Amino acid sequence: MSTDTKEVVCDDCHTVFHIRTARSYSGSSLGGSVSTLKTPRIKVIGTGGTIASKGESGSQTAGYHVDLTIEDLLSSIPDLSNVCELEYEQILNVDSKEFGEKELLMLHEAVSRSIRDDSFDGVVITHGTDTMEETAFLLQLTVNTSKPIVMAGSMRPSTAISADGPMNLYQAICVACNKESWNRGVLIALNDQIGSGFYITKSNANSLDTFKSVIQGYLGNIVNNEIHYFFPASKPTGIQYFELAPFPKVIVLYAHQGFDPQIVRLCASQLNVRGVVFATMGAGSLSKETNIELYKAWKEFGTPIVFSKRSMDGMVPIANLPRELEIEGKTVQFDGCMASGYLNPQKSRILLQLCLGASMKDRQIADIFKTLSFGG
Ligand SMILES: NC(=O)C[C@H](N)C(=O)O
Numbered sequence: 354m355s356t357d358t359k360e361v362v363c364d365d366c367h368t369v370f371h372i373r374t375a376r377s378y379s380g381s382s383l384g385g386s387v388s389t390l391k392t393p394r395i396k397v398i399g400t401g402g403t404i405a406s407k408g409e410s411g412s413q414t415a416g417y418h419v420d421l422t423i424e425d426l427l428s429s430i431p432d433l434s435n436v437c438e439l440e441y442e443q444i445l446n447v448d449s450k451e452f453g454e455k456e457l458l459m460l461h462e463a464v465s466r467s468i469r470d471d472s473f474d475g476v477v478i479t480h481g482t483d484t485m486e487e488t489a490f491l492l493q494l495t496v497n498t499s500k501p502i503v504m505a506g507s508m509r510p511s512t513a514i515s516a517d518g519p520m521n522l523y524q525a526i527c528v529a530c531n532k533e534s535w536n537r538g539v540l541i542a543l544n545d546q547i548g549s550g551f552y553i554t555k556s557n558a559n560s561l562d563t564f565k566s567v568i569q570g571y572l573g574n575i576v577n578n579e580i581h582y583f584f585p586a587s588k589p590t591g592i593q594y595f596e597l598a599p600f601p602k603v604i605v606l607y608a609h610q611g612f613d614p615q616i617v618r619l620c621a622s623q624l625n626v627r628g629v630v631f632a633t634m635g636a637g638s639l640s641k642e643t644n645i646e647l648y649k650a651w652k653e654f655g656t657p658i659v660f661s662k663r664s665m666d667g668m669v670p671i672a673n674l675p676r677e678l679e680i681e682g683k684t685v686q687f688d689g690c691m692a693s694g695y696l697n698p699q700k701s702r703i704l705l706q707l708c709l710g711a712s713m714k715d716r717q718i719a720d721i722f723k724t725l726s727f728g729g
Pocket residue numbers: 401402403404447448449450480481482483484506507508509
């Protein structure tokens with residue numbers, strides 16, 4: 354494998370990045386799973402996460418730290434030269450809890466640039482699993498392409514006995530090489546399964562079998578180098594694309610018994626919050642008092658409120674929104690509330706940010722949620 358290293362300075366934050374590119378050349382395709390005649394060419398973008406982490410011993414599966422480059426990771430996979438040509442780029446090396454606007458913009462730029470490059474057949478992103486679903490959702494709504502974008506991560510650090518990273522990354526690269534992966538949107542390939550980045554969520558904080566979208570299901574399965582898709586290629590229902598604009602401040606509030614409704618006013622009045630997503634109880638339940646405070650915040654500060662849910666599965670239907678409220682004997686119309694449909698709070702937050710970034714008003718935002726998050 355030949356390697357070139359170049360230094361690039363980020364215009365935005367002036368950070369110096371060492372971008373390493375390497376190519377491996379190969380002959381045969383992989384166990385019948387690669388259906389292109391030419392050897393696929395894949396861009397791998399490294400951002401960090403547990404997959405790039407090291408612990409002190411083989412049995413340590415918590416308290417480890419990011420310490421491996423994407424080059425280290427790729428060189429731990431022996432069979433890659435039989436699969437594709439690849440080029441890699443390290444844009445970040447952080448735990449995914451550190452992802453914010455700056456990191457997302459950097460990743461978005463690197464993905465868009467790689468997708469525009471006709472020489473690449475697909476893109477693989479290594480990423481921490483904690484916020485992988487958020488990044489996948491954002492990319493899904495901001496990068497319009499038929500090429501596969503596949504996210505890979507791991508639940509065990511590279512030093513663990515039975516580390517899952519190398520196989521997960523290998524499989525993600527195989528998924529990106531596969532012609533059947535085109536036109537399916539952003540994919541998350543982990544633990545032998547392929548899921549839609551639009552819907553899938555991390556369901557277990559520790560287990561290898563963590564990414565689930567129980568109602569929507571998996572798109573495919575990977576066994577012994579074979580990739581099996583269960584359905585023909587399609588993207589999530591109602592998909593549409595947004596321009597990336599500066600992210601307006603949108604927060605998620607978590608509802609519970611005894612929730613203090615004053616928090617809503619505090620956020621809107623003191624913290625410059627432009628939108629609120631609520632992880633409601635059940636399918637849109639908030640106390641009467643909380644709904645009244647939400648209405649007041651919307652009236653006074655124009656803060657749209659998205660009603661999402663604490664439960665991993667199910668949805669918030671429009672019928673459960675508090676569209677009419679009784680306040681001091683008068684009935685008021687609360688048009689600033691929207692139902693998240695099937696989207697969880699963290700994905701709803703990103704959608705609300707994209708809508709607000711596009712200067713959309715309440716009704717347009719409600720329409721976007723209806724089109725995008727109700728599965729048609
Ligand atoms: N499994 C993981 O990747 C968790 C890690 N904390 C991260 O998200 O970066």
